[in-house]
Amino acid sequence: MDFTKLKEKLEKKGYAVREFQTAEEATAALKHEIRGETVGIGGSETVNQMKLFEALSPENEVWWHNKKPENRSVEETKRAANAANIYISSVNGISENGELVNIDFSGNRVAATDYGPKKVIFVIGENKVAPTLERAVWRARNVAAPQNARRLKRKTPCAGKADHCYDCQSPERICRILNIFLTKPAGCEYEIILIHEALGF
Ligand code: SF4
Incomplete structure (x- = not known):
């Protein structure tokens, strides 16, 4: 995929952008x-595939509930991640116009990317790109969320085939918040890293 136009749109919106x-x-x-920093990581299969936790941990204090320390609860680890200077996440969809879409369960990830850290880094594989904001939202709801529900073994109607969203009201529903960046939020540094590989869901 050619990222040239997407990169231009994102830079016009105020993001720093790099591609790999x-x-x-x-x-x-x-x-x-990244060295000598506190780093928080949100729930992300992309980050997992990139092995960022393993790469950053030797030189930084890294908080990720998927790799929580034995003496901390998941909730404590999420709160420590949200208090970090740098927060790393992916997105569930990105439009060719540069709008970013994320769905969240408890809100820790979208809260940290919206406000709090000094810098937010989004790592995004080319499979997340959709032609329009509407399609990016559709992707987040019908591709990313069901695949995440299956990965997390949730008791939801989508988890079996991960084929589309059934708009369930299951107690284990993972889609509780829809967060859209129309443009770069004020008051924080944002970097978007575009990667020419399919990563995450
Ligand atoms: S709303 Fe329910 S069915 Fe739809 S993706 Fe989320 S968990 Fe699955």
């Missing part, structure tokens, strides 16, 4: 640059 051919290259760059 592979996840491995992106991870190596972030490992080289």
